[in-house]
Amino acid sequence: MPSPSDLDKIVLSYLQKKGYKATERIFLKELEPEPIEEPAEEPEPESSKTNEEIDDPEAYDVSYKSLREWIENSLDWYKPELRSVLFPIFVHAYLDLVSKNLSKEAKKFMETYKGDHVELHTPDLNRLATVTDAQHVRENELAQIYRSNKYNLRMSSVPFELFLNYLQDNKFMLLLRIVNQYLNIQVVHGKLLNSAGGLETDDVIGITGHESQQIEAFNQQPVQLGQPQPDPSFKEELEQALKDKDNARKDEMADQPFQSDYLPLLSTYKKLKQDSSVERPAFGDIPLPPYKGTDLQAEIDSLEDVAKRIPLGPSSLPSICCYTFHNTHDNLNCVTVSKDASLVAGGFSESFIKIWSLKGEKLRALRNAINPAHVNDYADLNRQKERHGSDYKRLVGHSGPVYGVSFSPDNKYLVSCSEDKTARLWSTQTFSNLVIYKGHNHPVWDVDFGPFGFYFATASHDRTARLWSCDHITSLRVFAGHLSDVDTVKFHPNSKYLVTGSSDRTVRMWDVQTGACVRVFTGHTGGVKTVAVSPNGKWMASAGEDKSIIVWDLSSGKRLKCMTGHTDFIYSVAFSADNNVLVSSGADCTVRMWDVNEDSMDTATPLISGSDTKRMRMDYDLDKQKKAVTESREHLAVFPTKYTPIYDAQFTNRNLCIVAGAFCPPKNK
Known part of the structure; x- marks a missing residue:
C-alpha cells in the first residue's frame, strides 16, 4: 500500500x-x-489583451476569416445583411496593417480576401492596392476618405445583435474597435424597406458623398445580347428552301392569281437576324452540333409562326389557355408545356414524371422486348412501339422528389432534376431514360434547356448553377457566387448567357464560355424564385417571395420598373413573343398581365376598358380572402382561378398564353 x-x-x-x-x-x-x-x-487587464491582439498581425487574418466563415454559415435570411459589414472591415483591417508598416502581411491579406468584394467594389480595391506603406495611408485620397468618415450601413435588429454578440463572445476586440470607430450601423426594426415599399436605395450605404461603385461599375462589362450570327451555309440553304417552296407553289397555281407566301418569310428572317441595335455574338462563339434537315424545317416553321403572330399590347391582350391538374394531393412540384403546346409534363414528390399529350393522341412507348439491332430509322422505331398506347406516360428513375422539368426546343427530349442531386435526360419518342447527370452535391431545384437544344443548365441547393451538354455526363461549367440556394435558372435567347435567381435576393447573369459573372441585380426583398428574358434579349424580369416583379435592362444592369399587384409568392413570369406584354402567376391563384413596352417604361399606362376584364377585376376585388394591395400602373388585367395556384406561365411563338397549375381546394372544403 x-x-x-x-x-x-x-x-x-x-x-x-x-x-x-x-x-x-x-x-x-x-x-x-x-x-x-x-x-x-x-487577471490580465482587458486593455492589455486588446493591445496584444492589435499588435499581432495574424489577429487580423484570424478574426476576419472567422467572421467571414460565421457569416457564410448563418441563416440565409440574415446573410445578405450580415455580409454588408465585411467590406468596410476588410478595408480598415488592410489599412491598419499598412499603417503598422506590415506591408507583407497587408499584401497577403488583400490577395486572400479581395475576391469577395470584386463584384461590388473593384475601383476602390484597385486604388487601395496601391497603398503599400504608412506614408501612402496619410497621402492617399481614398484612404483618407475611409479613415475620416464613417461607413454607413443599415441592418435589422436581429442580425445586428447576432453580429455584435459574435464579436463579443469570441473577444474579437480588434474587429469591435473597427466597428466602433469606422462604421455607422443604423438598426432598423422590421424589413429594410423604404417609404415606397421597395428595398432601401444605395444612398444610405457606404460613405456619404463617395461613389464606391456598388454594382454600377461592375455591370458596365461589355455583353453581346443580340441573336448569334447565323451559319452562312445554313442561311443559304434556308433562303434556297424558301425560294423552292415558293416556286413549287407557283407552279401548282399556274392558272390562278398567285401571291408569294414564302418570300415574306425570307424578309422576316433577314430582319430578325440583322438587328443592329445590340451587339451579336459571332458565328461559332457557342459551339453547336452540325445542323440537320430537321433544323431547316424547324426554322421555316418558326418563321411561319412569326408571320401569324398576334401583336399584343394594352388594347390587345392575349388569349389564355389554362391546364388544371386534379387529384394531385399536393404532390405536383413543377409543370411545363412544350413550346408548340403538344406535350405537358409534371414532376411529382413520389419521384416520377408524368407526360400527357395535348393533341388528344395516345402516347406509345417501346414494347418490353425489342432488338436494338433492328432499329435503324424512325420507321423501325415506330414498329417497335406499343400498338395502342395510353393517355399518359410515367417516367420512373429518380430516387427523390422531382423539382424541375424542361422540354428541348424540338420536343424530342425532356430533362428533369430532383432532390436526389441528379438531372436525367428522357426521350419523348420512347419515354425512356437516356442519361443520368451527376455533379451537384445537394438537391437540384431547377433545370432549363437551351434555346438551340444540346445544352441545358441546372440550379441547386449547393449555391451553384451548372452548364451541361447532352453528350457529356459531367458539367461543362460551374457558376459559383450566390450566397444561398440557386432557385431558378434561364438561358438568354442567344445561349451565350445564363440568368440565375437565388434565395440571397439577387439575380446574376453569367457568361457560359468563361463561367464569369457579368451582371449582378439587387433590389428584391425576398428570395427570387423565377426569372425570364425577353425574346429580343434586352430585358429580364425577376420575381419571387417579395410579391413584386422587377424588370431590368440587361445592357446597363439598371432597374427599369418595379410592378406590384400579386398578394402571394410569384411562381412564374414570361415575356410575350413580341416583347410587349409580361405574364405572371403565383400562389395567389391569379394570372396577371403587365405592360413592358419600351416606350412606356417611364410613363403611366392606363388599364384597359374591356367589359370582360372589368367584370373579372370586380369579381376579384370582391373576394374577401385576398389581401388588398396597390396595383402598379403597368398592370393590365388579372385573371383569377378559383383554387388553382399557377405554377407555370409561358407564351407560344404565336402569342397564345399557356398556364398550368394544380387544383388545391381549401382544407375546410
Whole structure:
C-alpha cells in the first residue's frame, strides 16, 4: 500500500498532467505546513489583451476569416445583411496593417480576401492596392476618405445583435474597435424597406458623398445580347428552301392569281437576324452540333409562326389557355408545356414524371422486348412501339422528389432534376431514360434547356448553377457566387448567357464560355424564385417571395420598373413573343398581365376598358380572402382561378398564353 507521501505525489502528478492549475495550487497549500507565499495571479487587464491582439498581425487574418466563415454559415435570411459589414472591415483591417508598416502581411491579406468584394467594389480595391506603406495611408485620397468618415450601413435588429454578440463572445476586440470607430450601423426594426415599399436605395450605404461603385461599375462589362450570327451555309440553304417552296407553289397555281407566301418569310428572317441595335455574338462563339434537315424545317416553321403572330399590347391582350391538374394531393412540384403546346409534363414528390399529350393522341412507348439491332430509322422505331398506347406516360428513375422539368426546343427530349442531386435526360419518342447527370452535391431545384437544344443548365441547393451538354455526363461549367440556394435558372435567347435567381435576393447573369459573372441585380426583398428574358434579349424580369416583379435592362444592369399587384409568392413570369406584354402567376391563384413596352417604361399606362376584364377585376376585388394591395400602373388585367395556384406561365411563338397549375381546394372544403 503506498504511503501518504506517495499518494500526494500521484495526485499532484495527475493534476499537473491534466492542467488543473488552480486545484494544484490549493492542493499544495494544504500540503505545506506554512502558507505558501506566492503572489496572487491577477487577471490580465482587458486593455492589455486588446493591445496584444492589435499588435499581432495574424489577429487580423484570424478574426476576419472567422467572421467571414460565421457569416457564410448563418441563416440565409440574415446573410445578405450580415455580409454588408465585411467590406468596410476588410478595408480598415488592410489599412491598419499598412499603417503598422506590415506591408507583407497587408499584401497577403488583400490577395486572400479581395475576391469577395470584386463584384461590388473593384475601383476602390484597385486604388487601395496601391497603398503599400504608412506614408501612402496619410497621402492617399481614398484612404483618407475611409479613415475620416464613417461607413454607413443599415441592418435589422436581429442580425445586428447576432453580429455584435459574435464579436463579443469570441473577444474579437480588434474587429469591435473597427466597428466602433469606422462604421455607422443604423438598426432598423422590421424589413429594410423604404417609404415606397421597395428595398432601401444605395444612398444610405457606404460613405456619404463617395461613389464606391456598388454594382454600377461592375455591370458596365461589355455583353453581346443580340441573336448569334447565323451559319452562312445554313442561311443559304434556308433562303434556297424558301425560294423552292415558293416556286413549287407557283407552279401548282399556274392558272390562278398567285401571291408569294414564302418570300415574306425570307424578309422576316433577314430582319430578325440583322438587328443592329445590340451587339451579336459571332458565328461559332457557342459551339453547336452540325445542323440537320430537321433544323431547316424547324426554322421555316418558326418563321411561319412569326408571320401569324398576334401583336399584343394594352388594347390587345392575349388569349389564355389554362391546364388544371386534379387529384394531385399536393404532390405536383413543377409543370411545363412544350413550346408548340403538344406535350405537358409534371414532376411529382413520389419521384416520377408524368407526360400527357395535348393533341388528344395516345402516347406509345417501346414494347418490353425489342432488338436494338433492328432499329435503324424512325420507321423501325415506330414498329417497335406499343400498338395502342395510353393517355399518359410515367417516367420512373429518380430516387427523390422531382423539382424541375424542361422540354428541348424540338420536343424530342425532356430533362428533369430532383432532390436526389441528379438531372436525367428522357426521350419523348420512347419515354425512356437516356442519361443520368451527376455533379451537384445537394438537391437540384431547377433545370432549363437551351434555346438551340444540346445544352441545358441546372440550379441547386449547393449555391451553384451548372452548364451541361447532352453528350457529356459531367458539367461543362460551374457558376459559383450566390450566397444561398440557386432557385431558378434561364438561358438568354442567344445561349451565350445564363440568368440565375437565388434565395440571397439577387439575380446574376453569367457568361457560359468563361463561367464569369457579368451582371449582378439587387433590389428584391425576398428570395427570387423565377426569372425570364425577353425574346429580343434586352430585358429580364425577376420575381419571387417579395410579391413584386422587377424588370431590368440587361445592357446597363439598371432597374427599369418595379410592378406590384400579386398578394402571394410569384411562381412564374414570361415575356410575350413580341416583347410587349409580361405574364405572371403565383400562389395567389391569379394570372396577371403587365405592360413592358419600351416606350412606356417611364410613363403611366392606363388599364384597359374591356367589359370582360372589368367584370373579372370586380369579381376579384370582391373576394374577401385576398389581401388588398396597390396595383402598379403597368398592370393590365388579372385573371383569377378559383383554387388553382399557377405554377407555370409561358407564351407560344404565336402569342397564345399557356398556364398550368394544380387544383388545391381549401382544407375546410
